[in-house]
Amino acid sequence: xxRRSAVKLALQSDGAAQGRGAFQAYLYVLPAFVxxxxxxxxxxxYAFYISLFNWRIQQGGFTGLANYANAxxxxxxxxxxxxxxxxxxxxxxxxxxxxxxIGYALSQRIRGRVLYRLVxxxxxxxxxxxxxxxxxxxxxxxxxILNFGLGLIGVPAQQWLLEPRGVVELLxxxxxxxxxxxxxxxxxxxxxxxxxxxWHTIGFSIVVVLAGLANIPGEVYDAARIDGAGSWGILRHVxxxxxxxxxxxxxxxxxxxxxxxxxxxxxxxxxxxxxxxGTTRNATMYIFxxxxxxxxxxxASAVAFLLFFIVLGLTIVQVRVLGPRVHYQ
Amino acid sequence: xxxxxxxVTRRAPSGPAAVSLxxxxxxxxxxxxxxxxxxxxxxLPLILGGALMLFPFYWMLTTALKGLEEASxxxxxxxxxxxxxxxFGRAWQAAPFGRYLLNxxxxxxxxxxxxxxxxxxxxxxxxRIPFPGKNLLFICFLGxxxxxxxxxxxxxxxxxxxxxxxxxxxxxxxxxxxxxxxxFLLRQxxxxxxxxxxxxxxxxxxxxxxxxxxxxxPMARPGLITVGxxxxxxxxxxxxxxLIVTGSPNMRLLQVGLAAFQSDARVQYHLWMAAATLTMAxxxxxxxxxxxxxxxxxxxxxxKG
Numbered sequence: 003x004x005r006r007s008a009v010k011l012a013l014q015s016d017g018a019a020q021g022r023g024a025f026q027a028y029l030y031v032l033p034a035f036v037x038x039x040x041x042x043x044x045x046x047x048y049a050f051y052i053s054l055f056n057w058r059i060q061q062g063g064f065t066g067l068a069n070y071a072n073a074x075x076x077x078x079x080x081x082x083x084x085x086x087x088x089x090x091x092x093x094x095x096x097x098x099x100x101x102x103x104i105g106y107a108l109s110q111r112i113r114g115r116v117l118y119r120l121v122x123x124x125x126x127x128x129x130x131x132x133x134x135x136x137x138x139x140x141x142x143x144x145x146x147i148l149n150f151g152l153g154l155i156g157v158p159a160q161q162w163l164l165e166p167r168g169v170v171e172l173l174x175x176x177x178x179x180x181x182x183x184x185x186x187x188x189x190x191x192x193x194x195x196x197x198x199x200x201w202h203t204i205g206f207s208i209v210v211v212l213a214g215l216a217n218i219p220g221e222v223y224d225a226a227r228i229d230g231a232g233s234w235g236i237l238r239h240v241x242x243x244x245x246x247x248x249x250x251x252x253x254x255x256x257x258x259x260x261x262x263x264x265x266x267x268x269x270x271x272x273x274x275x276x277x278x279x280g281t282t283r284n285a286t287m288y289i290f291x292x293x294x295x296x297x298x299x300x301x302a303s304a305v306a307f308l309l310f311f312i313v314l315g316l317t318i319v320q321v322r323v324l325g326p327r328v329h330y331q
Numbered sequence: 332x333x334x335x336x337x338x339v340t341r342r343a344p345s346g347p348a349a350v351s352l353x354x355x356x357x358x359x360x361x362x363x364x365x366x367x368x369x370x371x372x373x374x375l376p377l378i379l380g381g382a383l384m385l386f387p388f389y390w391m392l393t394t395a396l397k398g399l400e401e402a403s404x405x406x407x408x409x410x411x412x413x414x415x416x417x418x419f420g421r422a423w424q425a426a427p428f429g430r431y432l433l434n435x436x437x438x439x440x441x442x443x444x445x446x447x448x449x450x451x452x453x454x455x456x457x458x459r460i461p462f463p464g465k466n467l468l469f470i471c472f473l474g475x476x477x478x479x480x481x482x483x484x485x486x487x488x489x490x491x492x493x494x495x496x497x498x499x500x501x502x503x504x505x506x507x508x509x510x511x512x513x514x515f516l517l518r519q520x521x522x523x524x525x526x527x528x529x530x531x532x533x534x535x536x537x538x539x540x541x542x543x544x545x546x547x548x549p550m551a552r553p554g555l556i557t558v559g560x561x562x563x564x565x566x567x568x569x570x571x572x573x574l575i576v577t578g579s580p581n582m583r584l585l586q587v588g589l590a591a592f593q594s595d596a597r598v599q600y601h602l603w604m605a606a607a608t609l610t611m612a613x614x615x616x617x618x619x620x621x622x623x624x625x626x627x628x629x630x631x632x633x634x635k636g
Contacts, residue, residue, distance in 0.1 A: 023460050023461065023462070023539070024460070024461070024462035024463065026456075026460060026539055026540075027456040027460035027461075027462035027465070028456075028462060030452040030453060030455055030456035030460070031452070031453045031456045031457070031468065033448070033449040033452060033453070033508075033509065034449040034450065034452070034453040034472075034509040034514060035453070035468075037449065037505070037506065037508050037509045038472065038475050038509060038511070040490070040506075041483070041487055041490070041505070041506035042475045042478060042483065042506075043471070043475055045482075045483050045486035045487050045490065046478060046482060046483075046486075048486035048489070048490070049482050049483070049485055049486040052485055052486060052489070104377070104380065107373050107376075107377055108377075110373060112370055112373055112374065113370075113374075114374075118377055118381060119626070120622065121381040121384050121385060122380070122381065122384055123625070123626060123629070124384065124385070124388070124615075124618070125384060125387070126629070127564070127614055127615060127618040127625065128611050128614060128615065129567055129568045129585070129586050129610060129611060129614060130568055130570070130586070131568075131570055131586040131589050131590050131610075132586070132589060132606075132607040132608075132610045132611045133387070133607075133611070135589065135593055135603055135604075135606075135607045136387045136388075136390065136391045136604065136607055137387060138593075139390070139391075139394065139600055139603060139604060140387060140390060142600075144405065145402075145403050145404070145405050145407065145600065147390055147407055150405065150406050150407055201383075201384065201387070204384075205384075205629075206629050209626050209629040209630045210629065210630060212630065213630035213631075258479070261479065262479050262480060262481065264570065264571045265568075265570040265571070265586070268570065268571075268590065269590055269593065285481075286481055286571075289481050289484070290484075290571070290574075293484060293485055293488075293575075294574070294575065299485050299489075302484075302485055303482075303485045303486070306479075306481040306482045306484070306485070307482060309479065309481060309482075310478070310479055310481070310482050313479060314477065317477075
């Protein structure tokens with residue numbers, strides 16, 4: 003300890019060395035700084051600039067906030083947001099519930115937990131495009147194994163990824179009830195994509211939940227047991243509250259991820275039409291189409307900004323509203 | 332299922348006996364709470380779920396090995412009657428997958444190597460060198476993580492076009508040559524290196540770069556492996572970015588090529604599955620080889636700094 007402070011003193015007296023240190027630090031940060039500045043930071047301002055113009059392939063006339071106004075009055079934009087929200091809700095709820103249940107089960111002293119963890123994690127490693135292609139084949143309306151399998155237990159063949167009708171509508175159909183349009187729910191095609199995404203990402207969530215469970219100190223359980231808590235009480239009043247920071251993190255991360263989802267929708271449904279009757283065209287796909295197919299660069303930028311603010315707002319709401327309810331140790 | 336759980340709950344013993352029991356048990360593992368349900372009640376849903384997780388792999392492989400007629404037969408056969416091993420060769424030949432693979436390897440390796448270098452350097456500066464404006468700069472770095480890629484697509488596309496990098500490896504690699512997550516993670520590793528080591532190294536005449544290279548980097552090895560795997564996996568997975576910044580078939584990455592391959596009407600399902608198998612295989616092989624690090628990477632990204 004004495005030696006260390008002596009060295010520190012010697013170093014501090016040497017002002018030139020400190021200056022050299024700072025110079026070196028800037029040099030070390032420089033490569034990362036340049037990349038981030040050029041391709042991730044300045045482009046935000048450039049994107050805002052572009053969004054103020056009628057920018058096709060070339061820069062056109064200045065239009066002020068017209069692109070934003072056009073987006074906000076365009077039903078296609080709102081539809082794409084609705085698809086995004088349905089998708090995000092479906093993926094997040096299913097992911098959180100399933101990963102908590104499976105993670106909790108795997109945290110028990112059961113045989114083969116390493117093997118289970120491997121199996122559940124496996125899909126997460128596969129490239130989305132290749133995996134989505136496999137699911138597209140499973141969901142195939144004509145030759146798909148799913149229709150065959152469900153047919154064995156008497157479920158009539160479905161159109162799956164080609165089905166624009168809402169799931170609520172489809173479920174009520176056998177009873178001769180037609181729900182109003184706003185209650186029809188996400189299209190069956192979108193639900194298929196949600197199922198795929200949950201299959202693909204659940205392994206990641208399970209591993210995160212397992213890490214969260216492993217972080218809960220054993221003393222807490224001992225204390226609860228001494229106080230006479232049963233296993234169910236411990237799960238309900240000790241494990242779940244102490245796991246809440248992990249679940250909160252998973253929720254924030256999956257919200258951000260769900261709002262940026264692209265590959266699965268691009269592969270599993272027809273991207274040029276936004277899936278059956280546009281019912282799988284989420285916000286990212288809508289931006290991609292306007293940019294890539296219609297070359298409306300200004301409009302695409304405006305929509306991207308609107309989406310950015312929505313995600314930012316949602317994250318802030320999650321942190322402000324749910325954050326205080328999370329139990330940290 | 333959850334409502335049936337309390338019935339099979341086993342009560343943990345309470346009172347002094349429990350105290351002595353839990354004290355005599357050593358290790359975290361033994362102190363985990365007892366499970367709520369019997370083991371078969373756990374295994375049954377876990378096995379069913381596991382079968383669902385694995386089913387797509389089975390269906391992909393068996394379809395890939397069927398002939399055209401059998402692949403599109405309804406009702407389908409659950410096992411190929413004739414094993415068509417040459418489907419893999421035919422799928423590989425049906426599109427320039429060799430070229431796609433080369434592109435993907437170049438881009439994934441380029442990104443991974445540069446993220447490791449730029450990430451270690453910046454992380455080291457943030458962790459261990461005092462300099463003016465450090466905290467502000469670090470917060471700005473973290474802030475860029477908030478930006479969704481959709482916002483960057485249009486401006487970066489125009490910037491890359493103006494640089495003359497459109498449809499080149501540069502457009503695929505350079506914008507992703509660093510990663511804030513990598514900097515964040517490696518900084519944690521470098522922060523945990525005791526100051527005494529740096530003091531000792533200085534006395535031995537070791538400079539900052541020498542210390543970074545000979546002491547800090549080897550000590551952060553698990554972190555570097557995590558960052559490397561995540562970057563490589565991300566590059567192998569990418570679709571949206573390469574779709575935007577490249578145009579010619581020659582510059583396609585594997586996933587872009589596979590997506591183009593499936594929208595090609597001539598291609599049949601058994602070849603789709605063969606091609607999907609082939610593009611998945613390298614990632615699965617790396618995973619089975621480096622499982623521990625993959626799962627580590629996932630759980631690490633879930634831990635709050």
